[in-house]
Structure formats: C-alpha cells, structure tokens
Amino acid sequence: MNDLCLVPIGKVPAKALEWIENATSEWFPLPIRKMPVVPIPDGAFDAKRGQYQSVEFMKMLAQSVPPEACRVLGITDVDLAIPMLSFLFGQAQFEGQVAVVSLCRLHQEFYGLPPAEGLLRERTVKEVLHELGHTFGLVHCSDSTCAMSLATHIGLVDSKAEQYCARCGLHLVQRFSREGKV
Amino acid sequence: MKKNWPILVVDDEEVMCESLAAWLREDGYTVDSAPNGQKALEFARTTDYAICFVDLKMPGGMDGIETMMEIHCIRPDASIIIITAYATVDTAIQAMKEGAQEYIVKPCNPQEISMLVSRILKLKKLQSENAILRKKLTRQYRHHDIITKNPRMGEILALTQEVASLRSTVLIRGESGTGKELVARAVHFSGSRADKPFITVSCAALTETLLESELFGYEKGAFTGASGQGAKGKFELAGGGTIFLDEIGDISPKLQADLLRVLQERRFYRVGGSEEIEVDVRIIAATNKDLAEEVKQGRFREDLFYRLNVIEIRLPPLRERREDIPLLAEHFVQRISSELGKEVNGISAEALKVLIAYDWPGNVRELENVIERAIVTCHDGSLDEQDFSWLQQGGQSQKWEVPDVSLGELERRAIVAALERKHGNVKEASTALGIDRSTLYDKLKRYEISH
Numbered sequence: 202m203n204d205l206c207l208v209p210i211g212k213v214p215a216k217a218l219e220w221i222e223n224a225t226s227e228w229f230p231l232p233i234r235k236m237p238v239v240p241i242p243d244g245a246f247d248a249k250r251g252q253y254q255s256v257e258f259m260k261m262l263a264q265s266v267p268p269e270a271c272r273v274l275g276i277t278d279v280d281l282a283i284p285m286l287s288f289l290f291g292q293a294q295f296e297g298q299v300a301v302v303s304l305c306r307l308h309q310e311f312y313g314l315p316p317a318e319g320l321l322r323e324r325t326v327k328e329v330l331h332e333l334g335h336t337f338g339l340v341h342c343s344d345s346t347c348a349m350s351l352a353t354h355i356g357l358v359d360s361k362a363e364q365y366c367a368r369c370g371l372h373l374v375q376r377f378s379r380e381g382k383v
Numbered sequence: 384m385k386k387n388w389p390i391l392v393v394d395d396e397e398v399m400c401e402s403l404a405a406w407l408r409e410d411g412y413t414v415d416s417a418p419n420g421q422k423a424l425e426f427a428r429t430t431d432y433a434i435c436f437v438d439l440k441m442p443g444g445m446d447g448i449e450t451m452m453e454i455h456c457i458r459p460d461a462s463i464i465i466i467t468a469y470a471t472v473d474t475a476i477q478a479m480k481e482g483a484q485e486y487i488v489k490p491c492n493p494q495e496i497s498m499l500v501s502r503i504l505k506l507k508k509l510q511s512e513n514a515i516l517r518k519k520l521t522r523q524y525r526h527h528d529i530i531t532k533n534p535r536m537g538e539i540l541a542l543t544q545e546v547a548s549l550r551s552t553v554l555i556r557g558e559s560g561t562g563k564e565l566v567a568r569a570v571h572f573s574g575s576r577a578d579k580p581f582i583t584v585s586c587a588a589l590t591e592t593l594l595e596s597e598l599f600g601y602e603k604g605a606f607t608g609a610s611g612q613g614a615k616g617k618f619e620l621a622g623g624g625t626i627f628l629d630e631i632g633d634i635s636p637k638l639q640a641d642l643l644r645v646l647q648e649r650r651f652y653r654v655g656g657s658e659e660i661e662v663d664v665r666i667i668a669a670t671n672k673d674l675a676e677e678v679k680q681g682r683f684r685e686d687l688f689y690r691l692n693v694i695e696i697r698l699p700p701l702r703e704r705r706e707d708i709p710l711l712a713e714h715f716v717q718r719i720s721s722e723l724g725k726e727v728n729g730i731s732a733e734a735l736k737v738l739i740a741y742d743w744p745g746n747v748r749e750l751e752n753v754i755e756r757a758i759v760t761c762h763d764g765s766l767d768e769q770d771f772s773w774l775q776q777g778g779q780s781q782k783w784e785v786p787d788v789s790l791g792e793l794e795r796r797a798i799v800a801a802l803e804r805k806h807g808n809v810k811e812a813s814t815a816l817g818i819d820r821s822t823l824y825d826k827l828k829r830y831e832i833s834h
Contacts, residue, residue: 340411353494
C-alpha cells in the first residue's frame with residue numbers, strides 16, 4: 202500500500218501526465234504508477250452549468266482504489282465544479298486517499314489567450330502538489346508563494362511557487378517518516 | 384487558529400453539504416454538516432459555531448429561515464449566511480430582516496466565499512479582542528488604581544460601589560490632583576454601564592461655543608467651519624454610558640441652562656439642529672470649586688447645582704491622608720520604573736519621611752510627578768532622601784527673591800515662564816506647575832495668556 206497512482210480521466214494530454222509523474226516523484230517518496238485511462242463518470246456532466254460535478258469524479262476514484270495504492274490522483278481536462286462553487290482547480294479528500302485535478306482552467310486558452318506550454322506545466326505541478334498536500338493533512342498555507350496557499354483565481358495560482366514552503370515541506374517529511382515511507 | 388472558529392453547513396442536498404464542508408476543511412476550519420434544520424439545532428446545542436451556512440430551501444421540515452431563527456436562539460453570536468439558488472430580492476430582504484448576516488447565491492465564486500468567511504471571522508476576532516480589553520479595563524478601574532488605607536477614602540470607595548448601578552448624577556469635589564476622574568471611572572466601571580462608553584469632557588479647556596458643539600454636536604452648516612455632515616456630540620457618543628464633566632464650575636450661564644435641560648428632560652438639540660435627540664446617559668461632574676459658594680455669588684445656577692449634587696463625593700487632599708503616601712509612592716515607583724524601563728528597587732525609609740512631611744499642594748498628581756522625576760534622575764537603583772531634597776527646601780533648591788507683586792501676578796508669571804520653558808506645550812507646562820491641564824487652561828483664560 203505504497204503506490205501513488207495517477208489516473209487519467211477522459212482525454213488528458215500525455216505531456217501533462219509526464220510533468221505530473223516528474224513532480225510527484227520529486228516530492229513524494231512513493232512509487233509512482235501510471236494507471237490506464239478511465240472514462241468520465243456517468244452523470245457527472247451538469248448540462249445546466251456546462252460543467253462536471255467534481256464529487257462524481259471523487260466517488261469513482263474512491264470506489265476503485267487499487268489495493269497497492271496509498272494515494273490516487275485523478276487528472277482530467279474538463280471543467281470541474283461543486284454545487285456551491287462556480288469552479289474548482291481540484292478537489293481532495295482531506296487526510297484521505299483520493300484527489301482530482303482539472304487542467305481545464307490552467308490552459309491559457311481558457312482565458313482567450315494563446316497557448317503557453319511552460320505556464321501550463323507550472324500550473325499543473327502547483328495544483329497537483331496542492332491537492333496531494335491536502336491528502337497528507339496539509340491545510341491552506343498563509344505563505345502566498347507556497348503550493349498549499351489557497352488559489353481562488355488563476356492569478357493566485359501563478360503567484361505560487363512549484364514547491365511547498367519550509368513549514369509545509371517539514372510537515373510532509375515528518376508525516377512520511379511517521380508512516381515509514383522515508 | 385481557524386480551528387477555534389467552527390463552521391456548520393446545513394443543506395438537504397448531501398453533495399452540496401459535503402462538498403462545501405470539504406472545501407472549508409481544506410482551508411483549516413473545523414466543519415460539521417447537517418442534512419436538515421433539526422440536526423443543525425442538535426449540533427448547535429453542543430458546539431459554539433462562529434458561522435452557519437444555511438440553505439434557504441429545505442423541503443419537508445424546517446426551512447432555512449426557521450433554522451436560522453432557531454440557531455440564533457441557541458447561539459446568538461453565530462453569523463448566519465443564507466445560501467440560495469434563486470437570487471430574489473424578496474428572499475434576500477426577508478433573510479436579512481430575520482437576522483442573516485450575509486446572503487449568497489450558489490454557485491458562487493470561490494474567492495467570494497473565501498473573502499466572506501475571512502471578513503466575518505476578522506470581525507469576530509475584533510469583537511472578541513474588544514470584549515477582552517473591556518474586561519481588562521473594567522478590572523483596572525474597579526478600585527485597583529485607587530490605593531488607600533485611609534478610613535475616609537474607604538468610605539468613599541464603599542459609596543462608589545453603592546451608587547455604581549444607579550443612574551443618579553454624582554458630583555465629585557476635590558482639589559486638583561486628588562483623583563476625581565479616577566473615582567468617576569470607578570463608579571462607571573463598577574456599575575451596569577461598564578460595557579458602555581465612558582466619555583470625559585474638560586469644560587475648562589474650551590470656549591463656550593466650542594464646548595456647546597463638543598457636548599451636543601452640530602448639524603451641517605450650523606456655524607462657520609461646521610464640517611461635512613455635522614457631528615455627534617459627547618452626549619450622543621456616551622449613549623448608554625457615562626459622561627464625565629470635569630471642571631463643571633467653569634461653564635457659562637448659557638451652557639448651565641442647556642445642561643439643566645438635559646438633566647431634567649434627558650433630551651437636547653444639536654447646535655443648528657431642529658430634531659430633538661433623546662439620550663440615556665449618566666452624568667458625573669467634578670469641580671475643584673466650592674459650587675455652593677459659586678451659587679451664593681450668583682455665578683452658578685442654584686437649580687443646576689441641586690440637580691448635579693444628588694450624590695456628593697468629597698475627595699480629601701493628600702495632606703489629609705498622609706498614611707497613603709508610602710503606599711502611593713511604592714505603587715508609582717513600581718509602575719513608572721517599569722514604564723520607563725529603569726530598574727528601581729524602592730524608596731528608603733528616610734525618603735518616605737520627606738514625602739510624608741511635604742504638603743502636596745498638587746496632591747496625588749504632584750506625588751506621581753515627583754516620583755517620576757526622582758526615578759529619571761536617580762543613578763544607584765534606589766530612591767533615597769537626596770532624591771527628594773528639593774522638596775524640603777520649599778520646592779526648588781535655589782533661593783530666589785519674591786517680586787513685589789500680587790499673588791495673581793506671581794501666578795501669571797509662573798505660568799508664562801513654564802510655557803516658555805516647555806515651548807508652549809500645555810501638557811508639559813501643567814505637569815511642571817503641578818496642576819492638571821484643565822486647571823491650566825482655566826488660568827490661561829483668566830489671565831488672558833495666549834499660548
């Protein structure tokens with residue numbers, strides 16, 4: 202039960218999966234396992250809002266956690282939301298096993314701008330670190346440059362660094378050490 | 384810190400409830416979720432929620448407004464945020480009327496909800512800090528600063544306790560520096576008005592027109608320079624609390640009449656205003672004059688004197704409570720040395736003899752100033768006889784020729800000299816002269832000294 206499983210949900214750019222694999226292997230001392238693509242869950246699309254309900258993605262991931270997995274990270278390119286909020290960059294079970302990240306609003310094209318692969322890579326890494334951080338018990342950080350700071354719009358994602366601050370980093374190291382992962 | 388502000392989410396839709404709760408938990412809050420009003424009330428009975436998100440429409444059972452009202456009965460300090468999918472003005476108005484603090488339409492932007500929560504909690508933190516400070520202030524003025532073992536002062540303190548919860552007007556008499564304001568504060572902070580404002584007005588410091596607008600406020604355009612939309616006066620600002628009118632013996636006949644009206648009717652007009660304002664304020668007045676004598680001389684209205692003099696407190700001068708001098712001196716040494724960051728071990732027995740023998744015309748305030756001066760100038764960490772030797776020599780060490788002038792002229796010259804030495808700073812000049820600021824203002828007016 203040590204693997205960090207990466208699960209593409211629907212069509213996801215291959216490059217993005219590569220970025221995520223590199224970043225997670227750098228920060229988490231866990232074997233990274235790329236899982237086969239799974240389809241977008243039935244009933245997740247909210248026609249009224251033209252978005253996908255994140256909760257359905259989380260349910261689907263939680264129902265099929267592989268026995269050898271300690272964390273499962275879903276990655277999708279569709280726009281996620283919950284009933285209360287107009288959109289989400291991602292969602293995680295706090296101190297749980299499952300998280301999901303949406304790349305939809307990380308693309309420059311979403312904001313009517315020309316594509317920028319470098320920026321998409323940075324944003325993807327930041328959001329992956331953020332959601333996985335929640336699964337390891339990290340809450341939002343008051344350091345606006347830390348990957349764990351709350352981003353409620355894309356500008357705030359861009360102002361973060363692709364890393365945890367010293368305090369959040371230490372929390373993770375202690376957690377891994379307690380769980381015998383380092 | 385966020386864990387100290389628990390949040391409750393109430394919604395019949397499980398997905399809505401759980402997803403919002405999960406999002407808030409990621410932000411570090413302790414969050415409970417309830418699927419209906421009944422469950423929400425059960426939770427509210429055991430947890431003191433800072434914020435409750437309540438969905439407006441919950442079919443079958445209590446709706447959002449009912450749930451909100453019931454939660455308010457159990458937790459009156461909880462801030463309720465009503466959630467609705469329908470942005471109608473009517474429901475928003477109804478929710479706000481029933482006591483909702485905010486109203487949001489789902490789905491909302493994550494930034495909106497994040498800012499909303501942090502704004503409410505910022506306010507709550509300020510409110511709780513304010514409550515703590517008020518408690519501290521209340522404790523501070525509950526006689527802790529009135530240090531005495533004098534039986535007459537003991538009776539006065541007992542009297543302040545007895546009258547604290549009444550609304551009756553109190554007149555405090557005593558020489559300058561005897562602690563009239565401290566006693567007024569003790570009355571205020573020992574009574575039921577302790578959590579309401581205590582406003583001080585120094586009547587001698589202002590001209591008649593300024594004092595009038597200071598006390599009663601003014602309307603826009605009431606006089607040249609009446610700025611903006613007008614301003615509330617001290618009576619309005621003291622609403623529900625206490626107004627302390629220092630040096631009441633110095634107010635003009637017109638203001639005496641205005642004040643009498645407030646005392647009789649508890650109503651007044653702002654300067655330039657036509658609307659009568661009702662006010663619930665306790666009045667505590669103080670003077671170092673003999674008001675009965677002022678009445679006899681025709682300088683103070685008799686009817687106002689009797690209205691003010693419902694409960695009279697006469698503070699003895701320090702020379703009549705010499706047994707308090709060592710206690711007060713030790714207290715001031717401790718307080719002032721810690722304020723100045725200078726370590727002083729205490730006062731020698733010989734030094735205390737000097738202090739006890741001195742007559743203290745400026746009373747406790749003068750004693751405080753003398754101790755401060757001694758702490759500033761002492762070098763060996765303790766205060767002894769030499770540090771107060773100038774008191775034995777009649778105040779100043781140099782012998783000086785007394786000019787052949789009247790006492791009034793002598794006083795006038797002393798004031799002018801003090802102002803010159805202190806570069807026109809009235810506060811510092813009053814300290815140097817051993818009198819309070821309002822008395823100095825009074826004398827500046829009397830001697831027509833411009834500063």
